[in-house]
Amino acid sequence: MINRCIRVALLMLVFATSAATSAQQNSLQGGDDDSTITYSADYFQQFSPVSVSDMLDRIPGIGLVLNDNQGGFDLGAVRGLGGSSNILIDGKRLAGKANEAQSQLNQIAASEVAYIEIIRASSSDLDVQNTGQVVNIVLKQANSRSNLSFQAGLQSYQDHTVEPLGLLALTGSRGRLNYLVSASAVSGYDYQESFELSLHRDLGFNEIVELERTREQTIYVLTSNFTYDLNVRDRIAFNALYGKNDPPSSLLRKITDFNSIPPTTSFEREIIPSTSTNWELGGDYEHHFAANAKYKFLFIVNDKKAETTRERYQFDDLGEEEKKNLFLNNSSRYRENIIRTSYTWNVAAGQGLELGFEAARTIQDTALKLGLPLSGQASPQIGELVPVPLPNAVSTVEEIRYEGFAVHNWKISARMSLESSLVAEFSEIEQTGDISNQREFNFIKPKFDFRFDVSNALQLRATVEKVVSQLSFADFAAATNERDEDQDTIAGNPQLEPEESWRYTLRLDYRLPDDGGVLNSRLFYYEMENVNGRIDISQHLDLLASSNGNVGTGSVLGLNLNASIRFGFIGLPQALLTAGLLVQDSTVYDPLIGFERKVVPFDRGSFRIGFRHDVPTLGLNYGFDYDDRIDGNRTLFDINNVLYLGSGSNLTLFIEKTFAGLTYRFELINALDHENKRERRRYEGYLRDDVLSEIERFATRNGPSFVFKLRGTF
Numbered sequence: 001m002i003n004r005c006i007r008v009a010l011l012m013l014v015f016a017t018s019a020a021t022s023a024q025q026n027s028l029q030g031g032d033d034d035s036t037i038t039y040s041a042d043y044f045q046q047f048s049p050v051s052v053s054d055m056l057d058r059i060p061g062i063g064l065v066l067n068d069n070q071g072g073f074d075l076g077a078v079r080g081l082g083g084s085s086n087i088l089i090d091g092k093r094l095a096g097k098a099n100e101a102q103s104q105l106n107q108i109a110a111s112e113v114a115y116i117e118i119i120r121a122s123s124s125d126l127d128v129q130n131t132g133q134v135v136n137i138v139l140k141q142a143n144s145r146s147n148l149s150f151q152a153g154l155q156s157y158q159d160h161t162v163e164p165l166g167l168l169a170l171t172g173s174r175g176r177l178n179y180l181v182s183a184s185a186v187s188g189y190d191y192q193e194s195f196e197l198s199l200h201r202d203l204g205f206n207e208i209v210e211l212e213r214t215r216e217q218t219i220y221v222l223t224s225n226f227t228y229d230l231n232v233r234d235r236i237a238f239n240a241l242y243g244k245n246d247p248p249s250s251l252l253r254k255i256t257d258f259n260s261i262p263p264t265t266s267f268e269r270e271i272i273p274s275t276s277t278n279w280e281l282g283g284d285y286e287h288h289f290a291a292n293a294k295y296k297f298l299f300i301v302n303d304k305k306a307e308t309t310r311e312r313y314q315f316d317d318l319g320e321e322e323k324k325n326l327f328l329n330n331s332s333r334y335r336e337n338i339i340r341t342s343y344t345w346n347v348a349a350g351q352g353l354e355l356g357f358e359a360a361r362t363i364q365d366t367a368l369k370l371g372l373p374l375s376g377q378a379s380p381q382i383g384e385l386v387p388v389p390l391p392n393a394v395s396t397v398e399e400i401r402y403e404g405f406a407v408h409n410w411k412i413s414a415r416m417s418l419e420s421s422l423v424a425e426f427s428e429i430e431q432t433g434d435i436s437n438q439r440e441f442n443f444i445k446p447k448f449d450f451r452f453d454v455s456n457a458l459q460l461r462a463t464v465e466k467v468v469s470q471l472s473f474a475d476f477a478a479a480t481n482e483r484d485e486d487q488d489t490i491a492g493n494p495q496l497e498p499e500e501s502w503r504y505t506l507r508l509d510y511r512l513p514d515d516g517g518v519l520n521s522r523l524f525y526y527e528m529e530n531v532n533g534r535i536d537i538s539q540h541l542d543l544l545a546s547s548n549g550n551v552g553t554g555s556v557l558g559l560n561l562n563a564s565i566r567f568g569f570i571g572l573p574q575a576l577l578t579a580g581l582l583v584q585d586s587t588v589y590d591p592l593i594g595f596e597r598k599v600v601p602f603d604r605g606s607f608r609i610g611f612r613h614d615v616p617t618l619g620l621n622y623g624f625d626y627d628d629r630i631d632g633n634r635t636l637f638d639i640n641n642v643l644y645l646g647s648g649s650n651l652t653l654f655i656e657k658t659f660a661g662l663t664y665r666f667e668l669i670n671a672l673d674h675e676n677k678r679e680r681r682r683y684e685g686y687l688r689d690d691v692l693s694e695i696e697r698f699a700t701r702n703g704p705s706f707v708f709k710l711r712g713t714f
Contacts, residue, residue, distance in 0.1 A: 124352025
């Protein structure tokens with residue numbers, strides 16, 4: 001099925017490419033040697049934008065730039081900084097991770113922007129490696145300017161809870177100083193209804209579980225960014241962030257047991273207090289020498305703490321005596337110290353070279369406590385339950401990592417360029433606590449990125465690179481099991497190895513004439529080693545246990561097609577349609593289950609479609625966004641059970657009106673009230689023995705959510 005989809009998609013790609021090469025050139029682009037597209041601030045005035053985010057929404061294909069993630073694979077939280085970024089401000093990257101450029105698009109006032117560039121070329125003149133395309137937001141130059149933008153609103157949920165949200169941002173300049181200071185509060189409230197039907201192997205009723213879960217959460221963030229030009233050659237910048245996010249939850253289960261006549265009913269209640277704080281400080285210095293040479297130095301220090309306690313009470317009926325039957329506490333602290341420095345110069349005509357070094361120290365502390373109503377001495381530190389010893393429950397993991405890198409950019413001709421890079425990574429990971437372990441890793445990671453501008457409109461890009469994923473330190477020690485509520489904890493694996501892969505990518509990017517849109521395709525193939533999955537750590541056959549580990553080699557093949565097209569051909573140039581299709585196939589032999597499975601998260605694929613129509617004469621815009629995964633998308637295997645995840649669709653409708661200098665926006669999120677369905681099958685003994693014992697079918701609803709926002713700039 002997937003291979004057929006890929007063949008059809010390839011035919012579509014050939015057709016689109018043929019049409020593209022016979023079309024006109026994009027009127028927004030420069031000469032034959034210019035692959036950068038520029039949108040001036042005047043272009044956006046007709047839309048009355050409030051923030052940079054509003055401006056970017058009007059650029060065809062911008063989502064491909066901001067969300068380019070290597071064929072549907074989310075790299076997640078990466079230790080260290082690396083040399084790539086897809087957003088620049090005044091040609092510079094921000095020295096931040098949590099406080100990075102994309103998180104600030106809603107905070108920079110549109111009136112501050114001089115123009116926006118979409119950079120499709122790779123060059124040593126860029127402040128980063130261009131892994132796809134780069135958005136460069138260029139601010140106006142003025143001795144003194146200041147803008148105060150705000151956003152206030154309300155969000156309503158299916159249980160009729162209403163939560164406020166707000167943003168206040170001050171941007172401007174004073175002489176050589178540019179600044180941005182912002183404060184925001186965003187609701188993370190969630191109300192969830194769930195229904196679970198449990199069946200015996202003969203499909204007879206076992207039990208029904210009805211669940212209501214509520215999460216009270218507001219995310220507070222304070223950020224600041226200051227840039228100062230010491231002189232024409234020297235520049236310094238400092239960035240800071242503080243965030244607080246306490247997501248306490250509560251839930252109520254109603255359990256109907258059909259194994260007795262008549263069926264019996266019982267209840268479980270859980271209270272789950274939780275706290276989370278994080279801060280980050282970053283800075284950079286840059287000096288320009290003669291002949292376009294430059295030196296860069298930056299640092300980042302961050303710290304994140306989180307703690308969650310789960311206490312469960314069982315009772316026979318509402319209002320009756322409750323008995324605590326679970327105490328589970330999980331605490332963690334994650335810290336990073338990063339420095340990165342490099343020197344860039346032109347080694348020959350059309351050739352630039354960057355040599356640099358990055359060092360990072362990362363520490364993660366975790367602790368897990370479990371209490372159950374067993375016979376023995378109860379402890380007030382364990383919720384007045386009996387402590388249950390857990391192997392590898394207290395852990396500190398520290399990594400010292402050094403990375404030397406060289407990046408060579410070669411402008412072969414007016415239409416061809418080649419970026420070659422080589423990264424040598426050396427790290428030492430030491431684990432202390434309940435388990436003591438020390439390991440060293442050395443990796444050489446080459447990359448070759450060839451770009452050919454067939455025309456101003458059409459660009460071909462081919463990439464070959466070695467990628468080494470970074471290990472999650474949380475997998476090294478025991479942790480709560482978020483995947484299966486019947487299993488409270490999961491063991492850690494201090495011997496986990498990183499995934500390695502060779503990735504081959506071929507991409508075509510075509511910009512339609514007269515800013516009519518963008519067509520983009522990406523064909524990719526990955527050869528993978530040390531694929532992550534579950535491994536058997538059972539001590540006895542009557543007590544099976546698993547942990548995260550490495551299962552073997554695998555491969556991934558996929559095609560991603562995207563289109564962003566204006567309706568100018570039917571007289572609606574301000575109407576924009578976006579669509580995307582991702583189809584992929586992957587395989588790895590998993591010895592735990594005894595057969596081949598897909599490589600997580602490279603499942604079958606997904607699709608999306610969106611529409612936006614601006615009516616500048618009325619100060620109005622409206623539209624929708626819909627996304628979904630292909631059915632049968634993802635299957636998660638464990639030692640004695642398998643979980644089938646259903647599709648995850650979402651439809652968002654919006655309408656926005658500008659009046660008297662203020663912008664009013666209404667959104668309806670999850671308009672179709674999607675029901676998320678899952679099925680888990682449990683087995684007696686190993687899953688590979690195929691002795692089914694139970695089937696659990698889940699249906700979960702979060703309900704639609706209504707959002708009202710009022711935005712403006714002073």
